[in-house]
Amino acid sequence: MNADADSGYNKDAKDPGKYEQEGQKTQFGVEAMIEYYTKMLQEHPLLSYIEDAFGQFDFGGHKELKEKLQNEFPTVNMGLRQVFRTGGFARLK
Amino acid sequence: MYLEYQGRNELKHSHIWTYDEVQASADNLCWDNAEEKQGLKKSIELINGDVSLKLADTVLGSSIACDNILVDFLDKSAEGSDEVIAKNSLVRACSEAIMYAVAKCYCVNNVFDGFKESFYPYDEDIDITRNTKLLITVFNGGKAANSAVKFTKFYLIVDAAAQGGPDAADTARIDPIRIMGFYQKFLLTLKKAILSTKVGEAGFKLGVDGVYFNANANIAESFKMIEEAIVLSGANDEGRKLF
Numbered sequence: 001m002n003a004d005a006d007s008g009y010n011k012d013a014k015d016p017g018k019y020e021q022e023g024q025k026t027q028f029g030v031e032a033m034i035e036y037y038t039k040m041l042q043e044h045p046l047l048s049y050i051e052d053a054f055g056q057f058d059f060g061g062h063k064e065l066k067e068k069l070q071n072e073f074p075t076v077n078m079g080l081r082q083v084f085r086t087g088g089f090a091r092l093k
Numbered sequence: 094m095y096l097e098y099q100g101r102n103e104l105k106h107s108h109i110w111t112y113d114e115v116q117a118s119a120d121n122l123c124w125d126n127a128e129e130k131q132g133l134k135k136s137i138e139l140i141n142g143d144v145s146l147k148l149a150d151t152v153l154g155s156s157i158a159c160d161n162i163l164v165d166f167l168d169k170s171a172e173g174s175d176e177v178i179a180k181n182s183l184v185r186a187c188s189e190a191i192m193y194a195v196a197k198c199y200c201v202n203n204v205f206d207g208f209k210e211s212f213y214p215y216d217e218d219i220d221i222t223r224n225t226k227l228l229i230t231v232f233n234g235g236k237a238a239n240s241a242v243k244f245t246k247f248y249l250i251v252d253a254a255a256q257g258g259p260d261a262a263d264t265a266r267i268d269p270i271r272i273m274g275f276y277q278k279f280l281l282t283l284k285k286a287i288l289s290t291k292v293g294e295a296g297f298k299l300g301v302d303g304v305y306f307n308a309n310a311n312i313a314e315s316f317k318m319i320e321e322a323i324v325l326s327g328a329n330d331e332g333r334k335l336f
Contacts, residue, residue: 002247003244004236004244007235007237046329046336047316048250049228049250
């Protein structure tokens with residue numbers, strides 16, 4: 001699935017760097033997001049691919065999730081589609 | 094070939110794997126405004142005209158080089174209009190069809206092996222875990238599409254290299270024809286589940302790309318619908334994970 005986390009990133013100016021995952025009142029940090037995905041993977045063993053799990057340039061989040069998957073869910077892959085949007089390559093350089 | 098590869102119609106949610114030649118006609122291929130019923134004719138004109146002119150006399154070293162040419166052809170003049178959606182779908186279809194044709198050139202009898210050779214030409218010992226898998230979008234959703242489900246896409250990943258299962262005599266790969274059968278069952282089950290919802294098929298409107306809009310109320314419902322369709326398709330069995 002494609003989580004499209006970018007669409008819910010940095011929505012609250014008073015609480016930046018968080019994700020709006022389950023309604024406006026719930027703001028998740030990277031750790032909470034990883035916990036959220038972990039729970040989802042445990043409940044849905046057929047889930048084998050997570051795309052755009054974090055914001056376009058939240059490389060820290062992507063890195064932590066990758067480590068988590070490698071250690072605990074080795075058959076699950078992750079993809080970064082949003083990085084290829086406008087400006088993505090420039091930021092990577 | 095382009096059209097057959099992406100052939101879909103309004104009457105039946107279908108992909109090339111379930112494409113029914115008997116039902117196919119210029120009337121039900123939805124390349125553009127369904128009322129107009131000129132999609133097939135327009136698509137052929139575009140392929141024989143603009144697209145062919147872009148590709149003619151060009152030596153392409155890779156799929157990327159081919160796609161770079163096709164990307165230039167994408168029409169962004171009036172995004173969202175039926176004609177532009179049809180034209181852009183056609184570009185994607187051409188890209189896929191050319192990739193498919195290249196794979197056929199590498200291995201005419203087994204496209205799967207052809208894909209492997211065309212994508213990983215320098216690997217002498219190809220790791221089985223690196224086999225290309227087919228990724229099919231099942232639901233389109235997300236905030237931008239005004240869906241209640243935040244996740245934008247739910248995919249079905251088909252691992253044609255899956256081995257084993259009670260129907261396999263040994264550890265050989267599953268016959269592609271059987272894979273098509275599993276996929277057909279998956280689609281039929283999914284459609285039944287959609288029809289049994291309150292909003293029905295009208296709510297899960299089929300897009301021009303042949304993908305259902307996600308009219309489920311939440312993520313859990315979407316997972317449940319797909320998981321049930323996978324289980325009932327019979328694609329996965331002990332020791333084998335095809336979907």
